[in-house]
Amino acid sequence: MRVSRVRAVARKEMLELRRDPVLLRVIVVLPVAMLLLFGYAVNFNLKHIPLAVWDRANDRISQALVRELEADGKFDVVRHVQSEEELVRLIDRQQARVGLELPPGMLERIRAGQGVKLTALVDGSDPTFAFQAQVGLQKAVGRLNARLVAARMLAGEAQPLPLELAPELLYNPEGNTAAFMVPGIVGIILTQIAVILTGLAIVREKETRMLEALIATPVRPGELVVGKVLPYLAIAFVDALLVLWVGRAVFAVPMRGSPALLLGLVFLFVLGSLAVGIVVSARARTQIQAIFATLVYYLPSIFLSGLFFPIEGMPRALQAVTYLIPLRYFLEAARGIMLRGVGLDVLLVPFAALALFTVLMLVFATLSFRKRLL
Amino acid sequence: MVGLKAAEKVRVERLERRFGHLLAVAGVSFEVREGEVFGLLGPNGAGKTTLVRMLSGVLAPSGGDAVVDGASVVREPERVKARIGYATQEASVYPFLTVRENLEFRAAMYLEGRALAAAVEDALARFGLAEVAARRAGELSGGWRQRLSIAQAVVHRPRVAFLDEPTTGLDPLARRTVWDLVYAEAERGMSALVTTHYMDEAERCHRVGLVYRGRLIALGTPQELKEAVRRRYRFFQLPGTDAEAWRARAGVVDAWQRGGAIRVVLEPDAPVPAGATEEAPTMEDVFVLKIREEDADARV
Numbered sequence: 034m035r036v037s038r039v040r041a042v043a044r045k046e047m048l049e050l051r052r053d054p055v056l057l058r059v060i061v062v063l064p065v066a067m068l069l070l071f072g073y074a075v076n077f078n079l080k081h082i083p084l085a086v087w088d089r090a091n092d093r094i095s096q097a098l099v100r101e102l103e104a105d106g107k108f109d110v111v112r113h114v115q116s117e118e119e120l121v122r123l124i125d126r127q128q129a130r131v132g133l134e135l136p137p138g139m140l141e142r143i144r145a146g147q148g149v150k151l152t153a154l155v156d157g158s159d160p161t162f163a164f165q166a167q168v169g170l171q172k173a174v175g176r177l178n179a180r181l182v183a184a185r186m187l188a189g190e191a192q193p194l195p196l197e198l199a200p201e202l203l204y205n206p207e208g209n210t211a212a213f214m215v216p217g218i219v220g221i222i223l224t225q226i227a228v229i230l231t232g233l234a235i236v237r238e239k240e241t242r243m244l245e246a247l248i249a250t251p252v253r254p255g256e257l258v259v260g261k262v263l264p265y266l267a268i269a270f271v272d273a274l275l276v277l278w279v280g281r282a283v284f285a286v287p288m289r290g291s292p293a294l295l296l297g298l299v300f301l302f303v304l305g306s307l308a309v310g311i312v313v314s315a316r317a318r319t320q321i322q323a324i325f326a327t328l329v330y331y332l333p334s335i336f337l338s339g340l341f342f343p344i345e346g347m348p349r350a351l352q353a354v355t356y357l358i359p360l361r362y363f364l365e366a367a368r369g370i371m372l373r374g375v376g377l378d379v380l381l382v383p384f385a386a387l388a389l390f391t392v393l394m395l396v397f398a399t400l401s402f403r404k405r406l407l
Numbered sequence: 408m409v410g411l412k413a414a415e416k417v418r419v420e421r422l423e424r425r426f427g428h429l430l431a432v433a434g435v436s437f438e439v440r441e442g443e444v445f446g447l448l449g450p451n452g453a454g455k456t457t458l459v460r461m462l463s464g465v466l467a468p469s470g471g472d473a474v475v476d477g478a479s480v481v482r483e484p485e486r487v488k489a490r491i492g493y494a495t496q497e498a499s500v501y502p503f504l505t506v507r508e509n510l511e512f513r514a515a516m517y518l519e520g521r522a523l524a525a526a527v528e529d530a531l532a533r534f535g536l537a538e539v540a541a542r543r544a545g546e547l548s549g550g551w552r553q554r555l556s557i558a559q560a561v562v563h564r565p566r567v568a569f570l571d572e573p574t575t576g577l578d579p580l581a582r583r584t585v586w587d588l589v590y591a592e593a594e595r596g597m598s599a600l601v602t603t604h605y606m607d608e609a610e611r612c613h614r615v616g617l618v619y620r621g622r623l624i625a626l627g628t629p630q631e632l633k634e635a636v637r638r639r640y641r642f643f644q645l646p647g648t649d650a651e652a653w654r655a656r657a658g659v660v661d662a663w664q665r666g667g668a669i670r671v672v673l674e675p676d677a678p679v680p681a682g683a684t685e686e687a688p689t690m691e692d693v694f695v696l697k698i699r700e701e702d703a704d705a706r707v
Contacts, residue, residue, distance in 0.1 A: 035519070037515060037519035037520075037523075038515060038516060040515075041511070041512055041515030041516070042512075044512075045501065045504065045508070045512045048503065048504055048508060049501060049503045049504065052503040052504075052543075053503055241497075241499075242495055242496070242497050242499060243499050243501065245460075245465060245495050245499070246493065246494070246495045246499035246513075246559075246560075247516075248465050248488075249463045249464065249465050249488055249491070249493035249495075250488060250513070250516035250517065251485060251488050251489040251516060251517060252516045
């Protein structure tokens with residue numbers, strides 16, 4: 034391998050990248066835009082759920098409950114109505130997502146030591162939403178219950194509740210979705226940059242017939258591949274740092290573990306993804322083909338890696354497939370390092386799996402890149 | 408094993424290439440001598456590009472062999488690549504790179520350090536590219552781009568260059584410039600194999616090979632080829648616009664319209680029509696008649 038040739042290929046690639054306005058935007062704007070988009074839009078922690086209330090009691094208890102519902106910003110009361118039909122109609126029209134009926138005489142019944150049954154209509158079309166809304170309702174009712182019980186205990190009228198749960202959230206106590214998402218976004222951005230750009234870089238030469246002129250020179254396949262890949266390795270690295278920095282600055286994503294270990298992980302993952310890009314480009318003849326081939330690789334990565342949907346919730350057969358998705362291991366390790374602050378001793382399995390994937394892909398890439406036409 | 412005679416830079420023997428059922432190149436043999444400009448003439452799809460790709464080591468032959476500057480394209484294609492220059496059909500220039508950067512990139516595949524810098528400067532001068540050295544290749548006109556493409560192919564001063572249709576799509580002036588540049592390189596001792604489908608360009612070559620349907624159907628200097636058809640046919644020009652009718656007459660091999668006149672090719676013993684002026688055969692005649700003979704043979 035001659036260093037001067039590798040350097041010439043890498044330099045040429047950098048010059049082209051720097052002068053191609055479209056590519057430049059893809060490299061700098063896309064990752065940040067995706068991060069902001071995912072960071073803000075993908076939020077499992079719902080707030081400001083529009084709530085319609087039919088308050089038939091209109092006493093201190095019912096008012097306290099409404100205040101409790103709005104207290105942590107979980108619900109916004111958008112309308113007070115006078116009938117069940119109205120509640121249903123508002124939910125039909127999506128002007129409210131939850132309708133709450135507070136029965137008459139709440140204060141009297143509680144004073145009399147009787148229970149009160151509250152009816153809540155929850156829009157169940159989106160299961161995630163419905164679940165969050167129910168939890169929010171239960172929490173608010175629970176808080177009010179606790180206050181009422183405490184007041185009665187002071188008056189010597191009641192005993193504490195027999196069982197009380199005090200869950201403590203480790204690692205991400207605020208339930209910050211971005212903290213969970215950012216490591217994943219680093220993963221998908223790296224996949225994109227590495228696989229798509231590398232794939233395109235080589236197929237572009239093929240499509241414009243430049244590859245033919247190149248392979249008619251004494252350049253070795255290895256020199257060509259290394260020279261082509263080096264700039265993208267650097268770019269992917271810079272992009273990873275950029276996303277991590279924005280994640281920290283904008284979304285307060287923690288970095289509890291070793292930054293060096295995280296960079297090592299990024300390096301391993303990028304190398305494997307670049308190799309996938311080369312394999313793709315060796316088969317594809319046009320840039321469109323390369324993009325489609327990349328999507329075939331990229332989409333399962335997003336859905337089966339545990340990025341959005343917990344792997345634990347998938348059917349057994351699909352869970353088995355996730356073991357073949359390199360992004361899964363990257364996510365496991367990145368979340369481990371960033372959120373839980375654990376080291377290589379705990380993350381040995383994902384690191385080993387990624388290393389195996391990378392080595393296999395590099396071998397595959399070298400084999401698939403030949404220096405003859407047809 | 409194909410040997411290399413003195414002064415022969417390229418020796419092609421029974422070279423063959425199949426793509427599935429299609430025989431793109433069907434056993435072609437010829438040689439290119441030192442300092443010679445050899446023209447490979449043929450219609451589109453005749454197999455010229457396939458032939459050049461095999462000679463450049465980028466496409467493996469299905470049969471036969473060729474020795475290029477002492478290296479076999481079958482057994483040592485990488486050695487071939489180190490010894491040749493190859494300009495592909497479409498000018499292979501990177502549009503976002505400047506002329507100088509394009510040359511530097513290609514030269515770096517062969518040379519390094521001071522030799523590389525010297526070769527680039529030398530090529531800029533030889534091809535008159537110094538004035539556009541800082542311009543992006545994408546901004547060049549077709550003629551200039553082709554000039555750069557050839558300069559790239561020979562920036563490392565190879566002994567043999569393969570130029571695939573370097574003049575296609577260029578205006579006549581730009582075409583002339585390209586040929587002048589090719590001859591200047593040949594003067595310096597380089598052998599050039601140039602493909603073209605422009606008949607008039609064949610006249611510019613030292614020797615010409617006619618390729619048709621993957622086969623070499625004629626080989627020689629333009630003079631020799633024209634002499635050969637002159638011995639077998641007679642060529643006349645006469646006034647008129649009914650070439651169609653002339654084609655049907657006895658003793659007429661072919662006739663076609665040429666402005667207000669008709670060009671008629673006759674059997675040697677056919678009567679000379681009144682008012683006809685005898686003319687010398689052109690390369691176009693050679694080409695057309697050779698292809699007719701080839702097609703006639705194929706029918707038999």
